Amino acid sequence: MRILHNTTIDFLKYRxxxxxxxxxLIVVGLVSLLFKGLNYGIDFRGGSEVVVRFxxxxxxxxxxxxxxxxxxxxxxxxxxxxxxxxxSTVFSGETNELKTLIDNAVRDRMPDNxxxxxxxxxVGPTIASDLKWAAFKALLAALAAILLYxxxxxxxxxxxxxxxxxxxxxxxxxxxxxxLGGIFSFMPLEMDQSIIxxxxxxxxxxxxxxxVVYDRIRERIRGRKPSEYEAIINQSxxxxxxxxxxxxxxxxxxxxxxxIFAGPAxxxxxxxxxAGILIGTYSSVFVAAPLVYDWLRVTKSTVxxxxxxxx
Amino acid sequence: MKNKPFNLFLIVxxxxxxxxxxxxxxxxxxxxKQLDSYASAEDSLKFTLSHRDEIENARKKSLKLGLDLKxxxxxxxxxxxxxxxxxxxWNKDAKFNExxxxxxxxSLTSNASVIDLTVSEFRKENIRLSRYFYDIRNSDREITxxxxxxxxxxxxxxxxxxxxxxDQYGVAEPVITTQxxxxxxxxxxxxADENRVRNLLKGTAKLEFKLLRESDVLLRVLDKLNSSLxxxxxxxxxxxxxxxxxxxxxxxNRSGGPLYDVLTVMDNGSVYVHEDxxxxxxxxxxxxxxxxxxxQDSELLLAARPDQLQDGQNYYPVFLLxxxxxxxxxxxxxxxxxxxxxxxxxxxxxxxxxxxTAKWARITGANIGKRIAIVLDGAVYSAPVVQSKIPNGNSVxxxxxxxxxxxxxxxVLKAGALPAPVRIIEERTVGPSLGADYIRAxxxxxxxxxxAVSMFMLVYYRVAGVAANAAVVLNILIVLSVxxxxxxxxxxxxxxxxxxTIGMAVDANVLIYERIREELSEGKSIVxxxxxxxxxxxxxxxxxxxTTLASAYLLYTFGIGPVQGFAVTLMIGTAASLFTAIVxxxxxxxxxxxxxxxxxxxxx
Numbered sequence: 001m002r003i004l005h006n007t008t009i010d011f012l013k014y015r016x017x018x019x020x021x022x023x024x025l026i027v028v029g030l031v032s033l034l035f036k037g038l039n040y041g042i043d044f045r046g047g048s049e050v051v052v053r054f055x056x057x058x059x060x061x062x063x064x065x066x067x068x069x070x071x072x073x074x075x076x077x078x079x080x081x082x083x084x085x086x087x088s089t090v091f092s093g094e095t096n097e098l099k100t101l102i103d104n105a106v107r108d109r110m111p112d113n114x115x116x117x118x119x120x121x122x123v124g125p126t127i128a129s130d131l132k133w134a135a136f137k138a139l140l141a142a143l144a145a146i147l148l149y150x151x152x153x154x155x156x157x158x159x160x161x162x163x164x165x166x167x168x169x170x171x172x173x174x175x176x177x178x179x180l181g182g183i184f185s186f187m188p189l190e191m192d193q194s195i196i197x198x199x200x201x202x203x204x205x206x207x208x209x210x211x212v213v214y215d216r217i218r219e220r221i222r223g224r225k226p227s228e229y230e231a232i233i234n235q236s237x238x239x240x241x242x243x244x245x246x247x248x249x250x251x252x253x254x255x256x257x258x259x260i261f262a263g264p265a266x267x268x269x270x271x272x273x274x275a276g277i278l279i280g281t282y283s284s285v286f287v288a289a290p291l292v293y294d295w296l297r298v299t300k301s302t303v304x305x306x307x308x309x310x311x
Numbered sequence: 312m313k314n315k316p317f318n319l320f321l322i323v324x325x326x327x328x329x330x331x332x333x334x335x336x337x338x339x340x341x342x343x344k345q346l347d348s349y350a351s352a353e354d355s356l357k358f359t360l361s362h363r364d365e366i367e368n369a370r371k372k373s374l375k376l377g378l379d380l381k382x383x384x385x386x387x388x389x390x391x392x393x394x395x396x397x398x399x400x401w402n403k404d405a406k407f408n409e410x411x412x413x414x415x416x417x418s419l420t421s422n423a424s425v426i427d428l429t430v431s432e433f434r435k436e437n438i439r440l441s442r443y444f445y446d447i448r449n450s451d452r453e454i455t456x457x458x459x460x461x462x463x464x465x466x467x468x469x470x471x472x473x474x475x476x477x478d479q480y481g482v483a484e485p486v487i488t489t490q491x492x493x494x495x496x497x498x499x500x501x502x503a504d505e506n507r508v509r510n511l512l513k514g515t516a517k518l519e520f521k522l523l524r525e526s527d528v529l530l531r532v533l534d535k536l537n538s539s540l541x542x543x544x545x546x547x548x549x550x551x552x553x554x555x556x557x558x559x560x561x562x563x564n565r566s567g568g569p570l571y572d573v574l575t576v577m578d579n580g581s582v583y584v585h586e587d588x589x590x591x592x593x594x595x596x597x598x599x600x601x602x603x604x605x606x607q608d609s610e611l612l613l614a615a616r617p618d619q620l621q622d623g624q625n626y627y628p629v630f631l632l633x634x635x636x637x638x639x640x641x642x643x644x645x646x647x648x649x650x651x652x653x654x655x656x657x658x659x660x661x662x663x664x665x666x667x668t669a670k671w672a673r674i675t676g677a678n679i680g681k682r683i684a685i686v687l688d689g690a691v692y693s694a695p696v697v698q699s700k701i702p703n704g705n706s707v708x709x710x711x712x713x714x715x716x717x718x719x720x721x722x723v724l725k726a727g728a729l730p731a732p733v734r735i736i737e738e739r740t741v742g743p744s745l746g747a748d749y750i751r752a753x754x755x756x757x758x759x760x761x762x763a764v765s766m767f768m769l770v771y772y773r774v775a776g777v778a779a780n781a782a783v784v785l786n787i788l789i790v791l792s793v794x795x796x797x798x799x800x801x802x803x804x805x806x807x808x809x810x811x812t813i814g815m816a817v818d819a820n821v822l823i824y825e826r827i828r829e830e831l832s833e834g835k836s837i838v839x840x841x842x843x844x845x846x847x848x849x850x851x852x853x854x855x856x857x858t859t860l861a862s863a864y865l866l867y868t869f870g871i872g873p874v875q876g877f878a879v880t881l882m883i884g885t886a887a888s889l890f891t892a893i894v895x896x897x898x899x900x901x902x903x904x905x906x907x908x909x910x911x912x913x914x915x
Contacts, residue, residue, distance in 0.1 A: 095740070096509050119741050120738060121740070129420065135870075149861065200865065211851055250767060251814035253814060254810050261756040
């Protein structure tokens with residue numbers, strides 16, 4: 001079986017359109033980030049979250065009113081599991097008191113529906129700011145490491161274009177999180193540590209696709225004249241198109257499985273990786289390689305690539 | 312293209328090591344399955360006894376599940392360094408308290424170390440640290456070094472003490488590590504009573520014996536507080552109205568005013584607060600303007616337990632104590648939870664060392680007829696009247712609600728007091744039932760992920776897909792065996808990492824196979840196409856693996872807890888896929904080529 005075999009798409013011709021789409025997506029995301037902001041999870045915001053699971057079906061508003069009567073502050077939402085609710089409230093190191101309060105409230109007012117507190121998470125403000133800072137450093141370090149590595153393996157222009165493509169992917173996913181955050185009850189799309197993990201995974205993955213294209217360009221461009229670059233880059237993109245799609249496809253398949261089966265704790269992560277890989281695949285074809293081409297064209301420089309295939 | 316003996320050897324070795332490393336996990340699983348299958352308890356006991364060594368051995372070496380999968384608590388606790396430094400200071404005055412209060416407030420939100428915050432606050436006020444700390448001749452630098460040392464010691468001691476408490480309580484394989492210079496990370500699995508564990512961990516266990524002041528002094532102090540609050544209320548309505556809850560049956564000679572609305576004064580001069588107003592009064596007594604009205608050498612405290620008064624409601628006694636403790640818990644050598652002689656009242660008996668015994672004899676001898684309060688972590692447990700001199704260093708804590716609490720007191724008293732209060736600043740607790748759900752969700756994801764990808768590879772690449780799938784199976788085995796071998800635990804994010812690795816591991820094979828297809832379509836022979844495919848795809852594969860490894864490593868370094876589990880499996884999986892996707896599949900093809908089992912059609 002073969003898909004996208006022997007294509008002859010003029011990718012570089014559409015690059016201006018692609019740049020436009022990319023910029024539009026980023027701008028929309030940034031606007032939403034600016035006005036709506038992000039839905040921070042307790043990792044970064046600090047606070048306490050309690051997941052309560054009931055034996056029998058019960059309406060969220062009923063639980064809400066019961067907890068309110070008992071003087072439990074905070075917001076209650078449906079949690080992405082059967083008969084489960086998530087209460088988020090301000091940080092308290094005294095989880096005992098919180099737990100006892102909820103237990104008593106529910107037991108007294110709904111004696112016929114047994115419940116269990118299945119999860120408690122509490123993150124203090126100092127930890128939250130530590131985590132935020134650590135997340136920022138990890139992302140920055142990852143981008144720097146990738147820039148350095150690709151710079152050494154190819155050349156600086158290629159590396160920079162690759163890192164810009166990663167930026168592009170992460171920014172768009174971030175924008176998606178801002179736009180869609182809080183809309184779906186089965187997936188609140190909160191920014192927490194697992195989303196940072198997703199971003200780093202996407203960064204690593206996005207450059208994978210990009211490197212495959214670069215590798216092909218490097219193989220073919222050596223000793224050619226700048227006037228031939230456009231054709232070479234286009235051919236390289238076409239020749240690697242099927243493997244770019246398939247490698248992304250297999251990974252998307254597993255991420256989709258995670259999204260569906262791995263439960264609410266993983267769902268936000270799976271969504272971020274899924275979106276990130278989709279956009280990363282697009283960007284390695286329509287952003288990274290075209291940027292390299294434009295850069296070479298504007299600076300009128302020839303490619304001095306290091307390394308090369310082992311053949 | 313021929314099989315390389317070294318590569319074959321490597322593949323066999325890796326497979327054997329993986330299986331050997333995972334064997335105990337399999338035994339553990341099948342043994343517990345067998346145990347479950349017995350209908351009667353007798354049979355299962357017999358089986359356990361006859362297979363005890365095998366069961367224990369398998370359990371010890373089997374793959375550990377993370378706290379989220381088997382249920383457990385992950386706690387981060389922080390030593391209150393502000394409190395520690397306050398303890399180390401002398402000559403404390405209002406200025407000092409004011410500065411330290413600012414340090415406390417900024418330490419709640421800032422990442423800077425408490426020492427740096429303290430130094431900068433003192434510098435802002437242009438006050439040398441030596442005015443309050445250590446020797447007047449010390450420079451600021453010498454003092455910060457000493458304080459830093461104190462902080463390190465305090466953390467080490469806190470860790471020791473908390474470990475003792477956990478060991479005494481009895482938790483299987485607790486993990487206690489320190490992070491930075493003021494944090495402890497505590498991981499506990501299989502906790503039946505979380506509330507009890509939290510209480511056990513966070514109590515400072517600071518035991519003090521303090522003299523009670525006469526009741527007329529207490530009443531005078533309360534009068535003063537009340538009139539000050541009345542004056543404040545006249546100025547603003549800052550004090551909430553908490554009237555009510557004053558029983559009619561109790562006689563009162565004081566009433567009216569914010570304080571006497573919530574306090575009940577008995578004829579004999581003892582003072583009580585209703586349980587509903589306890590929080591309000593506790594907070595009130597902690598206010599600095601209220602503290603300033605209490606005599607310098609005294610403090611107001613509430614009892615740990617309420618008494619039931621005539622009206623059948625619960626009231627907490629209020630005490631005025633000498634601030635300086637006559638004796639502290641440091642002299643306690645032995646503690647034992649028992650029942651009181653009269654009956655079912657739980658209590659804790661304590662013995663002191665020789666120094667404590669001598670002091671205790673002197674103190675009790677000098678205060679016959681007076682009351683000495685036994686104070687633990689700022690709450691008065693009991694305040695008995697001294698009947699006679701106690702020469703043998705014995706003392707007893709009563710006023711304890713339950714046997715469990717007596718047992719916990721025994722544990723914390725034996726383990727000793729923490730050098731400074733320790734607070735929970737992060738907690739992640741997963742109940743066992745949710746853990747079971749996570750395991751099920753993880754297994755379903757793992758199996759469906761593998762099935763989806765392997766089906767695709769078979770359909771798209773046919774024979775070559777089989778080789779890729781074999782490589783993925785080996786890859787999963789390697790990840791699990793490395794986790795088991797290094798006693799790392801598998802968490803839900805870890806399983807997600809493995810599922811993701813499945814998708815990424817076949818990518819390397821996809822790159823190779825696509826290359827081979829290209830070479831074939833250029834008319835090359837199957838042998839040279841396969842060889843060229845592996846050679847030419849190698850550089851892309853290496854680059855992509857290195858970048859993924861780098862991101863996973865950075866995630867591991869900067870992340871905590873759950874995310875680290877993901878990063879670890881991703882790292883192992885990516886590294887393993889370099890081996891499985893390149894070496895293993897290549898040897899499979901070399902073998903098939905030598906048997907003439909491969910043709911151009913084998914790659915789909």
